[in-house]
Amino acid sequence: MKKDKKLLAIAATAGVSAAAAILLYNAFKVSIPKGAQPIYPFDVRKYLGTWYEIARLDYKFERHLTNVTATYAMNGGSDIKVSNKGFNPGKQAWKESTGKAKFIGPPELARLKVSFFGPFYAGYNVIDVDEHYKHALVVGNNLHHIWILSRHTSIPANIKQRFLEKAASLGYDTKAFIWTKHDLNA
Incomplete structure (x- = not known):
């Protein structure tokens, strides 16, 4: 029973950590829409x-x-x-x-x-x-x-x-x- 609770706590922590990582990734991600091309050469x-x-x-x-x-x-x-x-x-x-x-x-x-x-x-x-x-x-x-x-x-x-x-x-x-x-x- 103790082992199950420990595994559940580890799984919950991993889930929260993964969600936080995804949020941080999206907050810092810089992209461009599919098919869009930035100007080159640009002055x-x-x-x-x-x-x-x-x-x-x-x-x-x-x-x-x-x-x-x-x-x-x-x-x-x-x-x-x-x-x-x-x-x-x-x-x-x-x-x-x-x-x-x-x-x-x-x-x-x-x-x-x-x-x-x-x-x-x-x-x-x-x-x-x-x-x-x-x-x-x-x-x-x-x-x-x-x-x-x-x-x-x-x-x-x-x-x-x-x-x-x-x-x-x-x-x-x-x-x-x-x-x-x-x-x-x-």
Whole structure:
């Protein structure tokens, strides 16, 4: 009887440990959606600066935000400082967050990981950009995170169509995109 209780305790501990390991693995895992290819060659110097969010899929950190921008700057070494800003009309307040991005592999490959919360990183993969680095399509770890970015508050119809077709071909629900409103100056 004692032996059975001991085995049961060992099995329970192993089960809890395995579950914790899976949770930790998923918390630290950085990936790219199946079929998506990061830009290569990628010129990070051309990518730095301010981008306007044109569209995204909804997620909790940007919920209800309009006038969203992302600004990228070198942060010493190969790290990139990421500054996101958006306006919450319901609260009549700007929301800002600052994080860091690091390359996964060589800097000529547009595959990065970004963190706004300590050791937890998410995928940041530039999968399309025009030759002048004025418009970009960025995806996260999975089919729940995607952004269309532009150096201006609007995007040409042909680029928009190209990005929507690429997103749809990867499995993104483009009908669920939130088209970001830009009507304020920060």
